[in-house]
Amino acid sequence: xxxxxxxxxxxxxxxxxxxxxxxxxxxxxxxxxxxxxxxxxxxxxxxxxxxxxxxxxxxxxxxxxxxxxxxxxxxxxxxxxxxxxxxxxxxxxxxxxxxxxxxxxxxxxxxxxxxxxxxxxxxxxxxxxxxxxxxxxxxxxxxxxxxxxxxxxxxxxxxxxxxxxxxxxxxxxxxxxxxxxxxxxxxxxxxxxxxxxxxxxxxxxxxxxxxxxxxxxxxxxxxxxx
Amino acid sequence: xxxxxxxxxxxxxxxxxxxxxxxxxxxxxxxxxxxxxxxxxxxxxxxxxxxxxxxxxxxxxxxxxxxxxxxxxxxxxxxxxxxxxxxxxxxxxxxxxxxxxxxxxxxxxxxxxxxxxxxxxxxxxxxxxxxxxxxxxxxxxxxxxxxxxxxxxxxxxxxxxxxxxxxxxxxxxxxxxxxxxxxxxxxxxxxxxxxxxxxxxxxxxxxxxxxxxxxxxxxxxxxxxxxxxxxxxxxxxxxxxxxxx
Numbered sequence: 510x511x512x513x514x515x516x517x518x519x520x521x522x523x524x525x526x527x528x529x530x531x532x533x534x535x536x537x538x539x540x541x542x543x544x545x546x547x548x549x550x551x552x553x554x555x556x557x558x559x560x561x562x563x564x565x566x567x568x569x570x571x572x573x574x575x576x577x578x579x580x581x582x583x584x585x586x587x588x589x590x591x592x593x594x595x596x597x598x599x600x601x602x603x604x605x606x607x608x609x610x611x612x613x614x615x616x617x618x619x620x621x622x623x624x625x626x627x628x629x630x631x632x633x634x635x636x637x638x639x640x641x642x643x644x645x646x647x648x649x650x651x652x653x654x655x656x657x658x659x660x661x662x663x664x665x666x667x668x669x670x671x672x673x674x675x676x677x678x679x680x681x682x683x684x685x686x687x688x689x690x691x692x693x694x695x696x697x698x699x700x701x702x703x704x705x706x707x708x709x710x711x712x713x714x715x716x717x718x719x720x721x722x723x724x725x726x727x728x729x730x731x732x733x734x735x
Numbered sequence: 736x737x738x739x740x741x742x743x744x745x746x747x748x749x750x751x752x753x754x755x756x757x758x759x760x761x762x763x764x765x766x767x768x769x770x771x772x773x774x775x776x777x778x779x780x781x782x783x784x785x786x787x788x789x790x791x792x793x794x795x796x797x798x799x800x801x802x803x804x805x806x807x808x809x810x811x812x813x814x815x816x817x818x819x820x821x822x823x824x825x826x827x828x829x830x831x832x833x834x835x836x837x838x839x840x841x842x843x844x845x846x847x848x849x850x851x852x853x854x855x856x857x858x859x860x861x862x863x864x865x866x867x868x869x870x871x872x873x874x875x876x877x878x879x880x881x882x883x884x885x886x887x888x889x890x891x892x893x894x895x896x897x898x899x900x901x902x903x904x905x906x907x908x909x910x911x912x913x914x915x916x917x918x919x920x921x922x923x924x925x926x927x928x929x930x931x932x933x934x935x936x937x938x939x940x941x942x943x944x945x946x947x948x949x950x951x952x953x954x955x956x957x958x959x960x961x962x963x964x965x966x967x968x969x970x971x972x973x974x975x976x977x978x979x980x
Contacts, residue, residue, distance in 0.1 A: 517970065517973070517974045519884060519893070519966060519969045519970070520847075520884050520889070520890035520891070520892060520893055521890065521891065521892030521893050521927065521928070521929040521930070522929070523929065534889065536849075536891060538891075538929075538930065543891070543892075543929065545849060545889040545890055545891060546884075546887060546889050546890075547884055547885070547887070547969055547973050561887060562887075562973050563776070563885060563886065563887035563973070564886065564887020564888070565775070565794065565887065567852070567853075593793065593794040593795050593796065593853060593856045594855075594856075634853075634854050634855075635805070635854070661887075718973075718974070
């Protein structure tokens with residue numbers, strides 16, 4: 510990070526002025542760059558953004574999300590992706606191009622209440638975001654524990670280059686699928702490991718604003734490993 | 736509104752008002768953000784003896800569907816007074832006055848919120864007046880903008896509300912219930928302090944052009960004071976504990 514350190518800002522607060530690019534969650538008012546949200550300001554390489562501390566999930570292209578099938582029509586499923594928009598999963602995505610609504614039974618593949626790991630294909634906001642489950646690590650989720658955290662705390666859970674989540678996974682012997690929408694699926698062979706991984710995630714959710722969180726989580730993971 | 740006959744001395748010879756304030760002094764304002772678990776954002780505000788609870792939901796699906804706008808999100812506000820908020824029981828059905836206040840608060844918040852980012856959705860703001868003592872529209876507006884920020888709705892600025900007015904021939908700041916009933920004028924102001932823009936301006940009563948100018952001036956000053964408290968409420972909730980990253 511170059512330039513100023515991160516600062517707590519609220520909507521309307523001037524972050525900086527001068528020739529900067531106003532990026533995520535900021536607007537330009539005259540010469541000033543103003544925050545539009547409660548969060549941490551980040552001035553970096555001539556651009557300014559604010560990392561939000563509150564708010565819901567807005568679908569972005571290529572995001573991995575975890576969704577729950579809420580209903581289906583003859584051509585597509587809709588999935589609750591923990592957002593103000595529902596995910597649209599076209600039937601042709603699952604059955605292939607020669608899908609026919611008369612011969613293929615959609616509920617045989619995905620029924621109401623099923624969990625899926627999906628990727629957002631198109632989120633242009635003019636219609637509901639299109640999602641896909643074809644791809645590596647995507648598809649129906651059969652086992653694991655669903656954990657919900659605030660979508661804003663997902664980057665904190667992942668950590669720098671995945672450091673935090675790798676630490677949790679390796680020390681609890683579990684696998685965590687992280688959806689950018691704040692839904693996670695934790696699975697493990699070892700029930701104790703599963704519980705500990707969930708506790709660690711809950712700790713991160715609670716303490717997301719604290720510095721040196723990694724040490725704290727590490728301590729917690731080790732303390733109960735005897 | 737020529738002022739009703741009452742026994743109350745609105746302004747004594749020392750320039751002290753009926754509740755002990757000076758002419759340019761606001762009542763004590765306290766705000767707490769994030770008080771409700773089930774709403775996406777919330778705030779509780781005490782503005783003197785006014786007590787108001789605000790809950791914000793959204794952005795979320797619009798029902799009925801025909802209200803949704805494909806270009807932008809919509810803002811819906813409901814200002815409501817609890818039956819026990821005033822001396823004599825208030826009928827809980829929305830009155831003409833409540834419909835009006837809901838509308839003006841919605842219009843006062845609209846310049847601040849940036850709903851273009853959420854087309855086809857709605858943001859709902861519910862303001863519940865638990866106790867009323869004059870100036871509830873400003874207090875509700877102030878609380879609503881804190882609750883919106885708490886919900887993470889992008890906003891150009893917070894909106895602070897404070898009324899100015901005239902009682903006993905003097906220009907006063909933050910009109911209370913007695914001054915509203917027996918005074919000569921009431922001028923509620925909604926103001927975006929960083930953008931320096933007025934979003935709500937109503938006038939009940941008669942003011943000379945000079946008095947009007949004075950009212951605007953001290954009203955904006957009052958809004959700036961209220962803004963500092965709004966700011967503190969949000970800082971306390973989000974940055975209150977723990978170290979900075």
